[in-house]
Amino acid sequence: MNFPDNLRYTKDHEWVSLEGNVATVGITDFAQRELGDIVYIDISSKGKALGAEEVFGTVEAVKT
Secondary structure: OOOOOOEEEOOOOEEEEEEOOEEEEEEOHHHHHHHOOEEEEEOOOOOOOOOOOOOOOEEEEOOO
8 A cells, every 4th residue: 555654644534635734635545445436525615724623525425
């Protein structure tokens, strides 16, 4: 498996990359395989400040 040094991971198979005060987020390869085809993504918090453990969007997939 590939674990880039610039990424931080959650226990829920999400990752974050920080550059200054801007965060880029994604889901791990494992999560992508488990979810199957992703049909919808909602990230309504773009550009907003978020706290730890705060929900920032949703992912809908065929298997969920």
